[in-house]
Amino acid sequence: MSRTLKLAAVIGAMTSLPITPSVAAAENLKVVASFSIIADFAKNVGGDRVDIITLVGPNGDAHVYEPKPADAATVGSADVVLVNGLQFEGFLQRLVEASATKAPVVELTKGGEVLRNTGEEGHHDQDKAAEGGEGHAAAEEGHEEGHHHHGESDPHAWQSVHNAELYVKNIADAFCAADAAGCDTYRANAESYGQQLDALEAEIKAAVAEIPEDKRTIITSHDAYGYFEHEYGIKFLAPEGVSTESEASASDVAALIKQIRQDKASAIFVENVTNPRLIEQIASETGLKVGGELYSDALSDKNGPAATYLEMMRHNITTIKGAILGS
Amino acid sequence: MRTNWASATAIALLLSLSTSAAHAEEVTAWRLFISDHADPKVTVIDAVDGGKLDTFQIKGPASLHRSESGRTVFAVQGSAGVVTGIASGISFEDHGEHGDIDVEAPKLAGVEIAGEKPSHFVDHDGDFAVFFDGEGVARIISEKAVLEGKSDFRELKTDAPQHGVAVAYGSHVLLSEPNREKPDELPVGIRVADKAGAQVGGIHACPDLHGEASSGNILAFACATGLLVVTHGDGSPAIRHLPYSDSLPDGKTTTLIGGRGLQYFLGNYGADKVVLIDPTIESDAFRLISLPTRRVHFAVDPVRAKFAYVFTEDGQLHQLDVVKGEIASSLKLTGPYSMDGHWNDPRPRIAVAGDRIVVTDPLQGVLHLVDATSFQKTGDIAVEGKPFNIVSVGGSGQTHEGE
Ligand SMILES: [Zn+2]
Numbered sequence: 001m002s003r004t005l006k007l008a009a010v011i012g013a014m015t016s017l018p019i020t021p022s023v024a025a026a027e028n029l030k031v032v033a034s035f036s037i038i039a040d041f042a043k044n045v046g047g048d049r050v051d052i053i054t055l056v057g058p059n060g061d062a063h064v065y066e067p068k069p070a071d072a073a074t075v076g077s078a079d080v081v082l083v084n085g086l087q088f089e090g091f092l093q094r095l096v097e098a099s100a101t102k103a104p105v106v107e108l109t110k111g112g113e114v115l116r117n118t119g120e121e122g123h124h125d126q127d128k129a130a131e132g133g134e135g136h137a138a139a140e141e142g143h144e145e146g147h148h149h150h151g152e153s154d155p156h157a158w159q160s161v162h163n164a165e166l167y168v169k170n171i172a173d174a175f176c177a178a179d180a181a182g183c184d185t186y187r188a189n190a191e192s193y194g195q196q197l198d199a200l201e202a203e204i205k206a207a208v209a210e211i212p213e214d215k216r217t218i219i220t221s222h223d224a225y226g227y228f229e230h231e232y233g234i235k236f237l238a239p240e241g242v243s244t245e246s247e248a249s250a251s252d253v254a255a256l257i258k259q260i261r262q263d264k265a266s267a268i269f270v271e272n273v274t275n276p277r278l279i280e281q282i283a284s285e286t287g288l289k290v291g292g293e294l295y296s297d298a299l300s301d302k303n304g305p306a307a308t309y310l311e312m313m314r315h316n317i318t319t320i321k322g323a324i325l326g327s
Numbered sequence: 328m329r330t331n332w333a334s335a336t337a338i339a340l341l342l343s344l345s346t347s348a349a350h351a352e353e354v355t356a357w358r359l360f361i362s363d364h365a366d367p368k369v370t371v372i373d374a375v376d377g378g379k380l381d382t383f384q385i386k387g388p389a390s391l392h393r394s395e396s397g398r399t400v401f402a403v404q405g406s407a408g409v410v411t412g413i414a415s416g417i418s419f420e421d422h423g424e425h426g427d428i429d430v431e432a433p434k435l436a437g438v439e440i441a442g443e444k445p446s447h448f449v450d451h452d453g454d455f456a457v458f459f460d461g462e463g464v465a466r467i468i469s470e471k472a473v474l475e476g477k478s479d480f481r482e483l484k485t486d487a488p489q490h491g492v493a494v495a496y497g498s499h500v501l502l503s504e505p506n507r508e509k510p511d512e513l514p515v516g517i518r519v520a521d522k523a524g525a526q527v528g529g530i531h532a533c534p535d536l537h538g539e540a541s542s543g544n545i546l547a548f549a550c551a552t553g554l555l556v557v558t559h560g561d562g563s564p565a566i567r568h569l570p571y572s573d574s575l576p577d578g579k580t581t582t583l584i585g586g587r588g589l590q591y592f593l594g595n596y597g598a599d600k601v602v603l604i605d606p607t608i609e610s611d612a613f614r615l616i617s618l619p620t621r622r623v624h625f626a627v628d629p630v631r632a633k634f635a636y637v638f639t640e641d642g643q644l645h646q647l648d649v650v651k652g653e654i655a656s657s658l659k660l661t662g663p664y665s666m667d668g669h670w671n672d673p674r675p676r677i678a679v680a681g682d683r684i685v686v687t688d689p690l691q692g693v694l695h696l697v698d699a700t701s702f703q704k705t706g707d708i709a710v711e712g713k714p715f716n717i718v719s720v721g722g723s724g725q726t727h728e729g730e
Binding site: 064 | 590
């Protein structure tokens, strides 16, 4: 609500000032992106009109990130703050509060279809939010700010390229609201990046089509691929839920191993944001060979195989296909 | 008739179930636990209405510690050689879509751990470690055991008596390493012990070790040379040394507290300064903040992550903006409390209870109440004797009838 209002206020200010604010013309838009994938989208839309600071960088896990005072200062001086929403960034509320930022905080999943985590039972939140009005160290917000609801909604919407287009549209809208003079550029950039996303999606669909239907069940460490599954028809199972915050219990793992045997999973993968140990253990118990590393909630660093969103999605589908067909 | 009546009840019940969230009562409860500088007692005050809830007689004057969960308060009685567990009476349970609060009377938990000169108390994820300086022994007990009234502690011995510290860190224990050449001086490092008590790796040097705190997933010890920074490594704790930056004047941190909501550490550094520390960055990890006079006590605000508070000997409470790294406001609360004299003389201590900052004024026998949002004094509460150490426990949650 307040976000919408803030955004509306910014748009209002722009329309009442037909002359472009000198700030936008004189210097770049200061954009804060909560994590690396959003930063990449923002770079594609903003081009050289924006300066982007990323809070949770390459290979970082935004689910459990603990914001620092310097992050609050960064957010405090931003013109636009881009976040995923759907409680992906567990730190967001306390960071925004501490920053006292006047910038619009734009949830890029707004307007999209939200998947609920229908995952297996057992992914109960640990009793961590039960914290008398005080943040659990840096890990939880307290009851004072209203109760922290652990989302059942799956926040990993970017795992569908279709949704990535929504992120891009929302970014373009946010940039246009903050910098009307650059709006045509942002729209044009979004349009051409959108074409690359369309091509990417076609590639993913073609790759999935080459995988026999009875081999389309695979294992990763946490439930990060619900949207990929929903959009492209590969079934992902994982010992951890939609957040990496609570660890998988022994019974979760046992249930998963049983399910792997029943569903005859074709391949198992480690993820760049999580400890590979649990996956290695499940692999050895089920006789599956670890088929490589998938990028789930963060890009690789710039020398890695997933330095951009396009590279990440290509790397993931290539790795998945290679492991299944090679098995 | 009877059938109709029954079905009407059933409908009423269904209605009440379906709207239970709306009908559940939102309850806020905050309690202050206050020890006396001279008398062996802990006074419990309802921070919401200012009324006294109870007074517990213990064996000696105590320093107080609350657990991370807030369910337990520990009274460490150094001179009496005992540590007493108190159940705060307030607990929270998370139900995903809402949080429940349970409020009962505070009571002595029935757990006492005796030993020579208990000093530092550390809670890490619900495991409490108390270090007994006179024996060089750590005694570790879980919060669960304390709340069940069971004195089921385990013991780890170091090589010598020392003013030490221990942390139960998952399946490992971190123990201070005594100074062998000069047994009266502070410990010289940290040793890691596994579940069986066997040493893992070498000693992590930390000369003049004094001060320990956690913030989020980072634990730190203060040393004469910098901080030891502990994180979860692959299978055992990962420990690295973060040296004080060259830009700092000569000095060291001997008291450390950890940010909540934001990840940072706040330490003393010289008598009239504090240092803000972000151990995750390479350069500018330390930001020094000068105070108008010498520092008496400091505390972080667990609710408004942006603020910490420092009390100085001129009787002022300062609101420290940890984002900007500067004092945002100052408020005169008490008469002067000189830092000349013994370190443990009666001087003010700070606790934050929801929207209130509470400062003890031992020589006047009162607690000063400051509104955390306006940073203005809103009242005080008289407490018999010399109210000294203080901790607060509480928060808001829902209660449901019939549970
Ligand atoms: Zn995730």
